Structure formats: structure tokens, C-alpha cells
Amino acid sequence: MNLSTFLVLLVVCACAGLACRSIYKDKKNGKSSCGGSCGHCGSHSMCENPKAFFDQIKKEQFSK
Amino acid sequence: MSIQVALAGNPNCGKTTLFNGLTGATQYVGNWPGVTVEKKEGKYKEDKDIKITDLPGIYSLSPYTLEEVVSREFLLNGNVDVILNIIDGSNLERNLFLTTQLLELGIPTVVAINMLDVIEKRKDTIDYKKLSKELECPVLLISALKNTGIKELMVAVKKAANTQCKPKNIYAGKVLNALNTIETSLPTSIDTNRRFFYAVKLFERDDKIEAAIKTSADASVIEACEKSMDDDSESIITDARYTYITNVIKDCYKKGSKEVLTTSDKIDRIVTNRILALPIFALVMWFVYYISVTTVGTIVTDWTNDVLFGEIIPPAVDSFLTSIQCADWLHGLIVDGIIGGVGAVLGFVPQMLVLFFFLAILEDCGYMARVAFIMDRIFRKFGLSGKSFIPMLIGTGCGVPAVMASRTIESDRDRKMTIMTTTFIPCGAKMPIIGLIAGAIFHGASWVAPSAYFVGMAAVIVSGIMLKKTKLFAGDPAPFVMEMPAYHMPRAVNVLRSMWERGSSFIKKAGTIILLSTIVLWFLQGFGWEKGAFGMVDDIDHSILSSIGQTFAWIFSPLGWGDWKAAVASVTGLIAKENVVATFGQLYGFAEVAEEGNEFWGQLSASFTPLAAYSFMVFNLLCAPCFAAMGAIKREMNNTKWFWIAIGYQCGFAYVCSLIVYQLGSLFNGGSFGFGTIVGFILLIGLIYLLVRPSKESDTAEVEFAVK
Helix, strand or coil: CCHHHHHHHHHHHHHHHHHHHHHHHHHHCCCCCCCCCHHHCCCHHHHHCHHHHHHHHHHHHHCC | CCEEEEEEECCCCCHHHHHHHHHCCCCCCCCCCCCCCCCEEEECCCCCCEEEEECCCCCCCCCCCHHHHHHHHHHHHCCCCEEEEEEEHHHHHHHHHHHHHHHHHCCCEEEEEECHHHHHHHCCEECHHHHHHHHCCCEEECECCCCECHHHHHHHHHHHHCCCCCCCCCCCHHHHHHHHHHHHHCCCCCCHHHHHHHHHHHHCCCHHHHHHHCCCCCHHHHHHHHHHHCCCHHHHHHHHHHHHHHHHHHHHEECCCCCCCCHHHHHHHHHCCCCCHHHHHHHHHHHHHHHHHHCHHHHHHHHHHHHHHHHHHHHHHHHHHHHCCCCHHHHHHHHHHHHHHHHHHHCCHHHHHHHHHHHHHHHHHCHHHHHHHHHHHHHHHCCCCHHHHHHHHHHCCCHHHHHHHHHHCCCHHHHHHHHHHHCCCCCHHHHHHHHHHHHHHCCCCCCHHHHHHHHHHHHHHHHHHHHHCCCCCCCCCCCCCCCCCCCCCCCHHHHHHHHHHHHHHHHHHHHHHHHHHHHHHHHHHHEEEECCEEEECCCHHHEHHHHHHHHHHHHHHHHCCCCHHHHHHHHHCCCCCCHHHHHHHHHCCCCCCCCCCHHHHHHHHHHCCHHHHHHHHHHHHHCCCCHHHHHHHHHHHCCHHHHHHHHHHHHHHHHHHHHHHHHHHHHHCCCCCCHHHHHHHHHHHHHHHHHHCCCCCCCCCCCCCCCC
16 A cells, blocks of 8 residues: 555545544434534424423423 | 523514524524424623523413423523513514413513514504503513614613512402412412412412422312302403403504504415415425426536536546555545545535525515415314424424424324324435436426425325324314414525525535445445455446345335335435435446536436336335434334334335336336236225225324323
8 A cells, every 4th residue: 555545545534533423423412413403493402302301391291 | 690581472472583682692583483492591692691591482371382381380490580571562462461471470570562663564552651550560662673672671671680579460359359268278388479370370270280389279269269250260360361451452552554454464365365375385385396406406506516526526536546646446435435425415405505595485484384374274184283284394404303393292193193294295305316316317307396395295195194094093183273473574694594504414414424324335336246256346236235235126126116226225315315316426426437427317317217216206205214313203202113103104105105106107108007007006096095984083092292
């Protein structure tokens, strides 16, 4: 493998690594691949932390 | 000292616009009710000590809907210093109904009458000083949209935060006596200012409040009042509120011109007309898809495909890699794999941006709210509430939030059915598939792209009719009450932001999921067993991908596209729908043969008959959505069995529809009558039977809520 191939491969690997990191970070933050922007969505915490959000609702709505 | 302000008001009265104006936030402002399902927090941009919480739009403090639960909970337990009650000045009477309830909370309240511009236009007059005197709280006139009266409003809010407030009493006679009796019987631990509100709620037999304060009212007190007034307690309170409101606005509000229709009313007379509504909706959507995919979108997409990803990027990268003597396999990965795959997807960005631009205009001007109303009339006929249309509206962007939005549907059956059908509506990610088929196979025929939207809509309606007739989904539709917002000129900021957010998310996806998929696919289609040894293959038919594809490609033969490449593209579409196009881009040698980008389209066009291509598009539009949306379905169903029922139904329905399209379409196009045609006819008859058969009534109503 010549040096140029090695360098290009390095760039490709870096791009793939960044893509993986971005997907992992989004998943960790609970973001979906939704077409809308979470920060501006009126319902985003339903997606980001559905458990906490609906635990609260469940507690209020269905506690008897 | 920090001040906690709660923005409360009816749906679509301008709370989010005011919140954005006050905090400098960029919350999504939709011109239909229900944009805010949860509370949002921010700080007043001119005084960071003032914390502002934007609550969902509500009509009352009764816990009938999710929005009301969220708002009431915050007002009662969120340490609110001031309630900023936004009132739509063009609909004073109904908006004051909530105000009367907020004033009972014993929290200092400032009333802001919004839509000053609309009031002035109508030549209505509101004596806000008199109203302030009647309500015993500050009342100001504002226009959130035009930023009028906002500074004065915040001065009043600051002032109110330093005042003490007593709950307002609007009741008299027997009702007041009953309320006083209940209030006296409340435990002493309850805060003095809240006692009156709780007394009213206990009088109304609000079980959530009873559970929260672990007390209930003396039933005999309520029953005696009900008996003497010949009405139930809730209606007695509602009646008292409206009597009060009628008296208040009699003195404070004068209508400028009677019986004069507003511009919105005049437009609505046409666009929501019983006969014209549907044809107008069909025409509007046809126009939107036609412009986006066939005309304006195509011009820019053609340039992106032909010039940018045809004449500029691939040759430049190709010559660069050749000049540095990069290894052939890496050269192939970059040019044929990554640029071929990702480039094929990115080529459709212009079409998508144009589509999102038009959809944002329709949403922002208020037309989409009318569509929900129009669809309610149709949906109701087969037992589905118009509320189900809101997720479908969101679904034109992405299926994930669309599935999530189904949470606002109270009926479990309707919610499940909406989850199962909402992804039939083509989302942004399916747009490249539609654009590819319309452009490559049908040479930009104007009917193809709009028909994709109508196929999705028809699939929802047909599924609704069929499923509602089964015992699993039988039952009356939930009532759908929705206020029609006034039409207004779409705001450029809103439209461009909505378009960019959706578009940029698509581009990001191309640089992440699609990029990784193309690398994996390049390996699978570039390596395999040839001449008895494993290595890079010259013939793609000897690749690993081909071997895998050929094992299941036969399943799709009855649909007209039994070729392994199309089968593989459909399966890779499950990762993300754009992958269908990326896969074609790689498998049909986008960059390899691309003296101009359309070479890939030409190769594709040679592999599909128009009917097979349409059948392919129908299948990919209706079959199981991408993994992200499937995850959302699983979460919302909260039940593995129901998840598989949903996915199974979607795939089965897509298969049946595609088969009917291809087999019967072939027959009508001069094809021979064969076994496939018979199967096609049987399936069509079966579908018609399921549509027209009498419904199975369910005698039980199951209510469960998705919580994971």
C-alpha cells in the first residue's frame, strides 16, 4: 500500500468514524432520525425522553 | 429575584409567537392548534430574571386532554409567580372561559388580548380598562405577531409578581353556598389561595383533583345543589362561567360590523365547501408535487445530478485519485461507492427543499388546519377521527414524529390504527424514490409524483375502512374539535426555517447513515466468489450482495421486479428510505458510466417496465418504514405483538397493492391472462369484500396507554 492510498484510506476511515460518532451521539441523546429539528419542535421531549415525560403523564392521568 | 411566568391560553391564540418574541427562541409556530404538546421554557431576553414557560394550548383546566393535564399540573405545582393569559381578541367569549378558571387559582394574572391587528381590522372595540376592572387583574392589548405592546405587558407582569392575589369568585346563590361549604371542609394543610379552586373542582367531581389532595366533597352538598338547579354539577359551573362572561363582554366589547364575513370566512366558504373541498385539496396537493418534483425541482435536481454529481465531482475526484496513484479498490470505494451512493441521494435535495417549502407555506397560512377538518368528514364516515390526520400531516416530513404525535389520540383503538397507517403518507425520505421513478422511468410525467401522495392517502382510507370493520378496531370515532385559525400570509422566516430544518436533517442523514450504508454495500457488491476464489469481482452478479439478493428476490417476482438489485434496494430501504436510491446509484453504476448523471437513470430505466417501476414505488411507499420509524412504532404500541401486527399489516398491504397494480395493469396494457392475473383479481375482490362487508361490533372498550 503506497502512502497516498494510506492517507486517502485514513480520510475515509475518519469520515466513517465521524458518521458513527454522530449516530451514536444522537442515539445517546435520544434523537431520532426525524426530519424535523428537535430543538424547535413543540413535542421534542416526547422523543428525547419519552419515559420521563409519560411517567409524569401516567402519574397524573391514570393514578387512582 | 427571579420571576416564574406561565404563558397560558387557548390553542392557536399566539402563545408560541409571544414566547418566541419574549425569549428570542425559535420554537416552531404552526398555524394549527396543538403545535405545543408540552411546556417550553425560556428567559425574557431583556431581563434574564424572568423565566417564561410556554404551556400547551388549552380550553379549560379540566383534565380531558394530555395538554390540559400538562398545563394544569404546571400551574398547580410549578411555583408560578404570574400567569400571563393570552386571549385571542377575535374570539373573546370563548377565550375568557379559561380566564375565569385561571383567576380561581389565586395566582397573580395578567391578561394580554392578542391579535390587536385583527381586532382593528374588524373595527371591533374592546374596552380593556373596563375589562380589567371586571376581571380584577391587569388587561393589555398586544399583537404578538407585530410585536406591539410587549414591553408594556412585561412591565405589568413584573408589577403583578409583587402583588398578592385572591381567587376570583364569579358564583352566587346556591352554587356559592355549596362551594363555601366544600371549601370549609377541606384539610387545613391546603394553601389558602388554592382552597377555592379545589372546592370548585371537587364540586365538579374532578377525580384527578380528588386523588391529588386525597379528599372528596360531601356528596349530599353537591346533590342538593344539582337537584335544586336541575342540572349536573359540571354544567352548573360551566353555565355560571358563561353567564359571567356574557355580562362582562356586554359592557366591554363591541362588534364593529355585524354579519360581515371576514376574508378567512370567505375563503373557507370555498375551500371547506362540502362539494368543492376535496377537489380543491387534490388540486393543491397535485400542484405542490407537480411543481416540486416535475418542474422547478427537476430543473435544479437535473443540474445537481447531471452537472454537480455528473460532470464536476466524480471526474475531479477520479482524476485526483488517479494522479496520486491511489489503489484501485479504494478508488472504486470512493467514486463508485460513496460518491455514487451518497451523490444519488443528494441529487434529490433541491426537489425536497421545494416540496418542504410549499408544505411549510400550506401549514403556515392555515390551509392544513382546514385539511384536517375536511379529512375529519371523510375519516368519520369510516369510523376514524379527524384527529388522526394531524400525525399524517406531520408524516409528510418524517414518520418518526408522526407516529409520536399519535399520542394525543385518547382512544386506544384509534391510536393503534393511526400508528399502523400514518407511515403510508410519503415522508421526505421517500421523496427521492418518487423523484427517481418519476424522472428515470416516466421521464418527468406530471401525474407520477402527485399520485404517490394520493396512493398514500388512499391506503390510509382503505386501511381505515377495512380495519374499523374488524373486532380489534371497531367502535365510534372520538370527537374531534378543532378551531379554524384565521388565514394569514405565511411568514418568510417560518417557511424558510421549516424548509431548512427538514432539508438539513436530510443532508445530515446522507452524511451519516447513508454514507455508512454505501460503504457496506460497496463491499458487498464489490466482493464475492469468482473463478473459485474470494476477492473483488468483475461481474456484479457474482458478488456477495447478489448471492444474498437472489435468495429472496423471487418473492417480488409477482410484483414485476424480481431482479435481485431491486429486491436488495427495497431491503436496504429499511435502514433509511433514501438508501433505495443510494443502492440503485451504486448498483447501476452511477459514477462508473456517468459521462453525465442521467446515465444511471438510463441504466435503471432499461431494467424496469413502467408498470414494474410503479409497482416498485407503491411497494416502497407502503411497506414497513425505516428502522427509526419502526422503533417509534414499537415504542408507541408498547407491545411486541401489536408491533409485529403493524409491520406485518404494512408489508402485507404493500405487497397486495403492488401485486394488483402490476398484474391487473399488465392485463389492461395488453399482457396475457395468467396465474398472476387470477391472483391479482382474487386479491382485488378480497379487498373490495373487506371494504363493503358489515362491521363487527366490539362490545368492550379497552383503554391502555403507551408508557415504556
